[in-house]
Amino acid sequence: MSELQAIAGIRLRSIEDGCRQLADILELQAPVAPKVLIAALQSEEYARNLLICRRTPVFLATLLANPVGSPPQEAGSGKGTLELMKEASGALARWGTVGFSVVDDEVLEQRLGACLACPNLRSSGSAANALHKLMKTRASCALCGCDVEKKARMSSERCPGEDPQLTGHNRWGQPLSVA
Known part of the structure; x- marks a missing residue:
């Protein structure tokens, strides 16, 4: 398995666990920040750049401090x-x-x-x-x-987002309409 596939295949028990797994792949002593994990899983290009730069501390530090493709911090649900x-x-x-x-x-x-x-x-x-x-x-x-x-x-909860690949279901695979 390539290292890029290892990043894509990170198995999560928590976001913290995923942060530790990515740090291990990058040969870091401490877990990466959650925003780095999210960016690496959402952007193959960013994950590839992390792997390429992992043995060049100055470049890696820059990438870790500025996750490409990570959602803006100000964006949110808008809920108070x-x-x-x-x-x-x-x-x-x-x-x-x-x-x-x-x-x-x-x-x-x-x-x-x-x-x-x-x-x-x-x-x-x-x-x-x-x-x-x-x-x-x-x-x-x-x-x-x-x-x-x-x-x-929580077993009682549902994802609110529609799965773009599975019509009528949310991203967790549950039917959207609940009777």
């Missing part, structure tokens, strides 16, 4: 803290009705992989919403404002 808190409360209530069950590791990896490949994924940064800062959110969805790592684990 109060609206996000209401949605989070609703998600917690739905989760409680299913006994706080979580998905198995295989489903979690599939969901996180879909989120990381989605153009609506936003890396949390200095412009993050106050609630995201409080929850230590590393990446959120621009469609719903949710912390993707937390939402992907």
Whole structure:
């Protein structure tokens, strides 16, 4: 397997885990930032450049500090803290009705992989919403404002984005219309 395929094939249990895996591929001592992981998974060109420059510290540092193709930090769901808190409360209530069950590791990896490949994924940064800062959110969805790592684990939750390759389904493979 080529190293580029290794990046594309990163299996996630969390974004933090993916950051460590990418750091290992790049032979770094510390995990990469979430925005670097997101950019590397969304842009083959950026991933290739990381691999090419991994043994040239000055170039690699520049690439790591400026992930090409990463979503702008200011872009987001546009939802305020109060609206996000209401949605989070609703998600917690739905989760409680299913006994706080979580998905198995295989489903979690599939969901996180879909989120990381989605153009609506936003890396949390200095412009993050106050609630995201409080929850230590590393990446959120621009469609719903949710912390993707937390939402992907909850068996009661659904992706709000339509899958461009599977009509009538969301990016997690679930039917869009729920009766």
